[in-house]
Amino acid sequence: MQEYKLFINGEWISSGSGETFDNINPATLEPIGKFHRATEEDVNRAVDSAEDAFDSWSSTPAPQRAMILYRTARILEDKKEELARLMTQEMGKVLSETRGDVQEAIDITYYAAGEGRRLFGETTPSELHDKFCMTVLRPIGVVGMITPWNFPIAIPSWKIMPALVAGNTIVFKPASDTPLLSVELVKILMEAGLPPGVLNLVMGEGSTVGSAIVHNRKLRSISFTGSLETGKWILGETSRNMRRVSLELGGKNPIIVMDDAKIDLAIDGVTWGAFGTTGQRCTAASRVIVHEKILPEFQEKLIERTKKLRLGNGLDDGVDIGPLINESQLKKVAKYVDIGKSEGAKLVHGGKAVKPLPGHFFEPTIFTDVTYDMRIAQEEIFGPVVSLISTPGLDDAIRIANSVEYGLSSSIYTENMRNAFRAIEKIEAGITYVNSSTIGAEVHLPFGGVKSTGNGTREAGTTAIEEFTEIKAVYFDYSGKLQKAQIDLE
Ligand code: UN1
Numbered sequence: 475m476q477e478y479k480l481f482i483n484g485e486w487i488s489s490g491s492g493e494t495f496d497n498i499n500p501a502t503l504e505p506i507g508k509f510h511r512a513t514e515e516d517v518n519r520a521v522d523s524a525e526d527a528f529d530s531w532s533s534t535p536a537p538q539r540a541m542i543l544y545r546t547a548r549i550l551e552d553k554k555e556e557l558a559r560l561m562t563q564e565m566g567k568v569l570s571e572t573r574g575d576v577q578e579a580i581d582i583t584y585y586a587a588g589e590g591r592r593l594f595g596e597t598t599p600s601e602l603h604d605k606f607c608m609t610v611l612r613p614i615g616v617v618g619m620i621t622p623w624n625f626p627i628a629i630p631s632w633k634i635m636p637a638l639v640a641g642n643t644i645v646f647k648p649a650s651d652t653p654l655l656s657v658e659l660v661k662i663l664m665e666a667g668l669p670p671g672v673l674n675l676v677m678g679e680g681s682t683v684g685s686a687i688v689h690n691r692k693l694r695s696i697s698f699t700g701s702l703e704t705g706k707w708i709l710g711e712t713s714r715n716m717r718r719v720s721l722e723l724g725g726k727n728p729i730i731v732m733d734d735a736k737i738d739l740a741i742d743g744v745t746w747g748a749f750g751t752t753g754q755r756c757t758a759a760s761r762v763i764v765h766e767k768i769l770p771e772f773q774e775k776l777i778e779r780t781k782k783l784r785l786g787n788g789l790d791d792g793v794d795i796g797p798l799i800n801e802s803q804l805k806k807v808a809k810y811v812d813i814g815k816s817e818g819a820k821l822v823h824g825g826k827a828v829k830p831l832p833g834h835f836f837e838p839t840i841f842t843d844v845t846y847d848m849r850i851a852q853e854e855i856f857g858p859v860v861s862l863i864s865t866p867g868l869d870d871a872i873r874i875a876n877s878v879e880y881g882l883s884s885s886i887y888t889e890n891m892r893n894a895f896r897a898i899e900k901i902e903a904g905i906t907y908v909n910s911s912t913i914g915a916e917v918h919l920p921f922g923g924v925k926s927t928g929n930g931t932r933e934a935g936t937t938a939i940e941e942f943t944e945i946k947a948v949y950f951d952y953s954g955k956l957q958k959a960q961i962d963l964e
Contacts, residue, residue, distance in 0.1 A: 483523035484670020527671030540590020586635035604953035613641035725882035735887035747911035807857030882923035
């Protein structure tokens with residue numbers, strides 16, 4: 475079986491312990507490769523190599539850094555199909571979605587490359603004579619990145635590309651369920667001309683490798699996408715040594731369907747939002763808050779549509795839903811189905827693990843008669859389980875939408891402008907869609923959420939650069955004499 479090593483200081487090297495872990499295809503349970511498991515010393519070596527590379531990389535003019543990203547984007551385009559196929563084998567989601575994942579990486583790479591000629595600061599008059607004020611952006615330094623398995627190339631690219639164009643150097647740990655696409659991404663960046671040491675790849679579990687990243691004080695910033703539990707742990711651990719932390723955590727994203735909505739359009743959106751990526755997106759639609767007047771019709775149509783979805787290997791034509799990523803996710807989803815039943819929700823479709831292939835498949839599952847406070851309507855399941863909640867009207871629907879700990883994505887289906895704008899104004903979330911599902915964020919808009927979804931940062935969009943730069947205020951006095959701000963005012 476093929477072995478994949480760590481990438482430190484421009485070289486593929488074996489882990490210090492020589493240990494490896496297997497990467498398994500979640501549909502077939504066939505092994506994909508052996509990946510080197512980094513030790514704490516390996517992580518520290520990666521950080522030192524990024525630190526050594528920082529001076530030269532951060533001094534390279536940003537438009538020249540950007541040229542490497544333009545080349546990267548073009549290679550990603552050439553390899554889109556190959557990468558998508560590898561991703562389906564590694565992660566399980568269907569080919570049309572893995573193509574989308576690679577496209578998202580291409581999009582953010584071009585977008586970040588464009589920022590190379592746009593790292594704008596501000597200029598402003600001084601309150602004093604013969605003095606000029608401005609802001610400039612500086613890179614943060616060596617940054618650590620820890621990424622999830624559900625978007626194996628898009629999410630690493632959201633972080634890596636803006637960080638690189640801004641002049642940072644990187645230590646990057648992908649999820650241990652999907653390290654292959656990260657290896658491929660690193661190879662592509664190197665082929666595009668990234669100097670050694672600028673990007674270092676360490677692989678392995680969060681409890682060891684992730685922890686070594688979080689505890690290495692030379693890292694000036696940690697960017698993490700993953701679970702709320704791990705996010706809280708990272709914040710706690712880093713609070714003792716004052717570092718920047720950006721967290722993108724969970725979601726319990728609602729779709730409100732009003733009685734004036736186009737029902738078939740809403741059914742399309744709910745099916746895609748709840749069962750796309752087998753429900754394994756932080757933006758997945760897991761609660762559908764439906765106006766009571768249309769609930770019976772909506773429910774019937776949703777069940778009818780869901781029955782048509784085919785589970786299987788994401789590489790095969792006609793398959794709509796791939797497997798869950800691993801055994802522990804399968805158990806978690808099954809546990810939540812039991813919780814839903816015991817809370818008194820009505821299971822009207824799905825609810826079981828199935829075996830079209832040896833892997834971790836779970837039927838798309840619909841619960842009705844769900845109340846807003848049940849655990850299945852409050853906690854992130856990260857699987858193909860959707861809860862239908864009845865509502866008498868918009869104010870109540872918005873209250874339910876806001877009743878959870880998270881606030882990432884949200885959506886409303888309505889033909890009434892007033893309802894739409896009220897939802898935009900009142901729903902507590904980082905993203906609100908009108909008449910489309912909760913998933914499908916585009917890279918040139920900020921991505922992130924409120925409440926426990928994060929700590930206030932946003933990725934992508936113009937905020938992508940904010941996440942990876944520091945602002946310096948510059949005062950340039952050309953008066954030739956001491957001038958005191960706030961005092962020498964006339
Ligand atoms: C995630 O689930 O962590 O908007 C990211 C979307 C995708 C990104 C999802 N573009 O669903």
